[in-house]
Amino acid sequence: MLRPPPQLTVSEWAERHRMLGSRASAEPGPWRTSRTPYLKDVMDALSAVHPARRVVFMKGAQVGAPLAIDTPIPTVEGWATMGALIVAQPSTDERGLPCRVTGASPIMIGRACYTITFDDGESVVCDGEHRWPVWDFTDGEKPVARVLHTREMIQWVRIGRGPRYRYAIDCCAPAELPDQDLLIHPYVLGMWLGDGSSAMNHISVHEEDAEAAEHLQACGVDAQFRLPRWRKGRCANIVIDPTFRLVDDGETPASIQHRSRFTTRLRMLDVLGNKHIPAAYLRASREQRLDLIRGMMDSDGTITPDGKRCEFCNGDRGLVDGMLELLRSLGYKPAVYFMASRRKIINGQDRTCLGYWRVSWTAYSEEPMFRLSRKVARMRPIARGRPGKSRRRRIVSIEPTSSVPVRCIEVDSPNHLYLCGAGWIPTHNTESGNNWLGYIMHHVPAPALAVQPTVELAKRFSRQRIDPLLEETPALRERVAPARARDSGNTMLSKEFPGGILVLTGANSAVGLRSMTARFLFLDEVDAYPGDVAGEGDPIALAEARARTFGWRRKAFLVSTPTIAGRSRIEREYLASDQRRFFVPCTACGEMQWLRFERLIWEKGAPETARYHCTACDHPMQEHDKTAMLGGGEWRATAEGQDPHTIGFHISALYSPVGWLSWEQIARDWEAAQGKPEDIKTFKNTVLGETWQEQGEAPDWERLLERREDFAMGVVPTGALVLTAGVDVQDDRLECDVWGWAEGFSSWLVDHVVIPGSPRDREPWDELAKLLARDWPRQGGGAMRIARLCVDTGGRDTAAVYGHLRRLRDPRIAPTKGIDGWNRAQPVQGPTSVDALVNGQKLRRGLKLWTVSVSTWKADLYRRLWLGRGEAEEWPPGWVHLPRAIDVEWVKQLVAEQLRTTKDRRGFARQEWAKLRERNEALDCAVLARAALWLLGADRYGDRFWQQLRDQIADAPLRASEIPAAGNVADPPLPLQAAPAPSASDTQRPRGWLAPRSNWLR
């Protein structure tokens, strides 16, 4: 086999061989490096001839995102896949084409999600914070345009208790897509799909519709209208592209056996005997899609006598779905009904029909749905209809649904937002790695290992990225047998090719990382790798060890979006490299500069005014200037690398090519993230490709002391919806802080209790049990109990503490041990079972112990303590409210530690908490109380969690003793033995995520 000349670089290889299919890419077609000029050098550093051995690529996840999404996504407009959504060629014109992705939000995790269902049966999953432009029908006839969050609408879907729905949203504007080069004219295909013989080139038509042949001829096919002598009712035939001309006697059926050009094309489209709308037609231009509909409507469609509704009836669900997708993409609001089998008179004959679907929608003569003049004539002009109604969809239900990682993708305008399910959003950047793999397989065959964070992700990577790469690139298709074929040497996780093998594995599999020696290592999303694989050490080191035998010929490509400063692997690697940045010229003065977020300037509240200001001349550059800037850009090293064979690249979403993530959207995302540290972190990581600096600096205790508020200790403030507590075990006492919580993790210190006594003794623990049985009066009435309490068992008397906790047997008590590490994904782990000693008797696995990632929760608390008040002096969500009665010592303890950056043995930075003061009980208790809230599910269930608490409080009847007039008196504490009844503890587990009416809400 002829091999390409070895001088080819990876980018040249990609230009020459790489095809992006519509399945894997939003911009199908040959790979064009010019689309993302900054990727050229990154890819070329991976070429066999390039001296670099390690290439480090730190990037914002959203640079050039979203390029390719092949996971089906539910959308308002009914598009099935992201790929279908963004096939529109992004234009350099800033106004652009309407159906174009203009922005994408960061991936959001743990949000409250809802399924919204519309009156046409479509539904979409979205986040509670999603903003909808709606028509509000409360006030009689005239709807009011408003913009509402999903969570604001949930209670008010119907008007009052009546049957009418309150909100409606507009159907989308027609999707503008480029003209497609189609094998068969869409009108001709539509005609045939509607009423053609599924196996050949004949279409049945009504005998009055001889005109149809003319329309078909106008589409460039040879169409003959025939009235067969033996025909049923008033049915006639149109033959397209007959193989030879017949005398028009209707008696010569022999010709149909020959294959016409039209039949051949039907076969090429794979619709012969398999009627459906091919994908290329669904994504064709607006006019082409309309023509397809007109063809289908001329053969199989009708219009009601009053001209109000167009209807399409068909028994083939696939065809019906295609019709629905076409109509929605054109901005119509079709309704679909299933008609069960029944008897029907067709052309004067009595027939039994099988079930079929009826699609019905309103259209106007301004955009005819037919070509046949008798049908067109019946359509009404828009002036006589109610276009508002037919272009709106009512919201008929909003139901909570399980939380999924979501991201909004914005198309055209804020009105059109799409959500992708999984957090697996591949980008062009990912493609640079895939191009390298393709290049290896084709050009420098050798063993290669591609590592994803987990084996599960590696499988997904194989299915969604590698398979399309192999299928869509002809040069690779012939070298790698499809995985389906037997003995092909290919499975999901290994791909053999002449001269080498590509193995895919996860960083969590030590076996996978050790499985083979590899000359090429593709280490993807390294910041998501576990710190240590099964006790064998750092996965990157483990993988790189396997490449060492290849000496200077080896190459490793490390790619990731960074995470937390001091813990980010990619940042560590980038800082050790020559730190290249992509310098681009100013369009006014030509000054070469790399893009910094500080230079993106806009008027507050007006992200559309965002311009990039030159660092030299301050010239404001606009979105459309990007193309020229990127085209004139080059990579420059900004540091001296520690190792000459390691080179590093950094790129942020500010470089996203025109048509992808815009500066305006970046400005909008930044504004939206304000006041929400977690969102700012996501923004820094995924948009800017920078690490997030944890707020580790201790706030001044004086400042905290000053901001104490006037609420009484020992009483639950109105805002608090749930109580948790943390217990710190000291040699001579237990310290217990009770915290109240609300949405956004706003918190109130409700009480601070010190129980004297040695933790070895029984008494302090019995006092703790009393605390758990205590009713804390709520401001404004009612009472609450502690819902969950974490005890630190890591002190000196662990065994005794275990014994006492086991003895108490209260399910609300969570025994914990703290670990220093960071674990953002799972900050509380477990439980594991440990032995407990009760009354001198050892109970094997008698106690369930949770592990708390203390560092993570300390950072969480400090972030909240650092929050600032807004201009109106309002409290931001997450505010830590402290009562006036708390003393200086306690406040000092709360901020007793500080995050310090130290160097480890290999000189890499790491962060750890260091004590500033000896005593830190308040900090420990706060961390434990927060961990207790986590255990209740507050982080996982988001809005639903808080909503359910609100509902419970609203439902809780006030007992006489609790009515405020009676002095806000709580029930006396229950007798010790009765309160945390053992029977309710181990046997009765709360059902669901939050036991309804659990005993902690009184």
Ligand SMILES: [Zn+2]
């Ligand atoms: Zn300039």
